[in-house]
Amino acid sequence: MADAVYLTPEGKEDLERELNHLKNVRRPELAVKLSEAVSMGDLKENADYHDAKEQQGFVEGRIKYLENILHSATIVENQGGNGVVSVGSTVTIVEEGTSEEETYTIVGAAEANPAERKISNQSPIGAALLGHKKGEKVKAKTPAGEISFKIKKVE
Numbered sequence: 001m002a003d004a005v006y007l008t009p010e011g012k013e014d015l016e017r018e019l020n021h022l023k024n025v026r027r028p029e030l031a032v033k034l035s036e037a038v039s040m041g042d043l044k045e046n047a048d049y050h051d052a053k054e055q056q057g058f059v060e061g062r063i064k065y066l067e068n069i070l071h072s073a074t075i076v077e078n079q080g081g082n083g084v085v086s087v088g089s090t091v092t093i094v095e096e097g098t099s100e101e102e103t104y105t106i107v108g109a110a111e112a113n114p115a116e117r118k119i120s121n122q123s124p125i126g127a128a129l130l131g132h133k134k135g136e137k138v139k140a141k142t143p144a145g146e147i148s149f150k151i152k153k154v155e
Contacts, residue, residue, distance in 0.1 A: 006087045006108030006121060007073040014111065019066040022059055030056045069110045076108075083154050085129045087121045092153040093129070096137075101152060106130070 007015070030052055037049035076088040085091050085106060092103045104119045106129060112120035119126045125147075128140035132151055139148045 005069055005073040006076050008088050008107055011111030012075055015066050022063050026059050083133050085132050085154055090155040091129055093149040093151055096148040
């Protein structure tokens with residue numbers, strides 16, 4: 001059985017916006033590009049045709065993926081007030097041996113984006129944080145080895 005899919009309301013909006021763009025902008029653009037490439041004749045050595053077909057395959061795959069995620073996802077609201085880390089929580093941690101605070105938002109895998117400090121509930125750190133409270137020490141097994149950190153704040 002597949003893992004449950006979680007989205008924050010913002011993540012759902014982002015995926016819906018992307019799906020809308022793919023269906024209403026990219027798909028028609030590629031249809032025109034394919035039509036133009038076909039009108040050029042010989043398809044065997046037509047780079048434009050092969051490029052458009054490849055892009056079309058990617059777009060159609062992404063549309064199917066987004067539709068499945070949006071259909072099956074559980075939308076999670078940040079509970080904020082209970083102080084327990086869950087999907088949707090924003091958590092500030094300090095790694096043991098350092099004084100530098102790091103803040104992450106725990107999200108479902110479909111909207112994880114480390115560059116935006118959004119980590120998946122299935123990632124080593126995200127999974128380790130779930131269910132813990134401010135002040136607790138947590139250990140996570142990461143590809144770089146085990147790390148320990150303290151939870152400074154849960155929002």
